[in-house]
Amino acid sequence: MANKQKWLAGAGALVLAFGAGGLMFSGGDEVTEEEMRELASSVENSEEQSGSEGQSSEATEAEEEIEADLTKVAQAFEMIQQNYIDDVEDEKLIEGAIEGMVNELDDPFSDYMDAETAEEFIESLDAQFEGIGAEVSMENGYVTIMSPFNDSPAEDAGLQPNDRIIEIDGEPIEDETLNEAVMKIRGEKGSVVTLTIDRPGTEDTFDVDVERDEIPIETVESETYERNGETVGVLTLNSFSQDTAAHFEEHLDELESEGIQGLVVDVRGNPGGYLNSVEDIGDLIIPGGEPVVQIEDPMGQTMQHISNLEEDKDYPMAAVTNEGSASASEILAAAMMESGGHDVVGESSFGKGTVQQSLDLGDGSELKLSLFRWLTADGNDINEEGVTPTVEVEQPSYFTLPALQVDETFAEDDHDEQIRIAQEILTVLNYDPERTDGYLDGETSAQLEAFQSEQGLSENGELDDETATALHQNILDEVRDPANDAQLQKALELVSE
Missing domain, CATH: 2.30.42.10 (PDZ domain)
Known part of the structure; x- marks a missing residue:
């Protein structure tokens, strides 16, 4: 971090990482100083080529207007200080003014962070x-x-x-x-x-x-599957941190030493991370000479990152995405599809295609502003659209069931949404309540009793907290079983054909 400006092209959102360690912010994809110098140079060159005396005069007028506006802000600040009926803290007034300006942008990825928040973010x-x-x-x-x-x-x-x-x-x-x-x-x-x-x-x-x-944030995980007589490696990327590319390379080398004949890169639920991280990963799997991503400045000038892979991979690949795949995840999936010619399996991704820079305001606080766009390898803007998979696959419906949480005990003739969820779970677990409308009739009670017997619980046929907890854990086990993961299974099938 010390040798880099903080340029952000990630989800730009807050991560609910609370507790003794404080609040964690999603940084997003970071662009190095060298890359930013190239972008800045391209902007300056374009300005020099189009500059004129008339434009210089217009710039002077604009600066004078800004100075007048800031004078008005200062006047309002002084008036509040001197005349407002109650005491106010100067710092809160200043921070409120900054937050007001940022809010006016109507950009969910631009933000003001006070000194404490900014430190925790980094x-x-x-x-x-x-x-x-x-x-x-x-x-x-x-x-x-x-x-x-x-x-x-x-x-x-x-x-x-x-x-x-x-x-x-x-x-x-x-x-x-x-x-x-x-x-x-x-x-x-x-x-x-x-x-x-x-x-x-x-x-x-x-x-x-x-x-x-x-x-704990394990940014890269790997495992192998046997499919159609072939060994397929799966690399799961949970985020793009500073050391993710190095871990990715280590896992990839290990998989290749095991003789994999296909590779699946899973970026589902991955909200993004450092831009240089996904670029470095692109250098490991995207064919040499092909673009990984493009960065576009406000003048429309673009800078490409070209893969420097010396020897192209000789095995098929596929990426897996869902609506939780954002930013750097989308960059990688799009590059695999557009520059690598590989399938993307699953659901359309989140659609986060802007780049933020975190600017130090001098007192430890920071202003995070959207300054650039990133485009896919082919130059497509996916912002608010997402990357559309080449092979669309939905997960089983029970993957999206609400959590089962019971605060009271339900018996026969009760009707409740939690009973409906329990009936859905029982059906998935091969019990047959014969209905999923939330009414606890005799058959639902009988199936609950059968489940309770199997789990070693009190066999009362009621939906109590203990039974609900067991049902919830059982459905979680089903969701986490790779055999039930329709998207992963389709990707494994495609790379082992």
């Missing part, structure tokens, strides 16, 4: 942290889940991309900023936060209790 980019393990952004005025981390408390609790957080511990947050909402969710490991969720496609809101925990 320190947490590659750190292990305590929290619920989910990334959020402000979407259409709602604090929205972008993606829960793999095996995190957020994922265990059933939070999903596009879930809107309506209340935190019973308090509405519609008038709060993203920072304010995040500060309410923060807490120590082992403590519980209750989030009221509005999920697209679900009629009613529901509460989700999430127990905060320590969130």
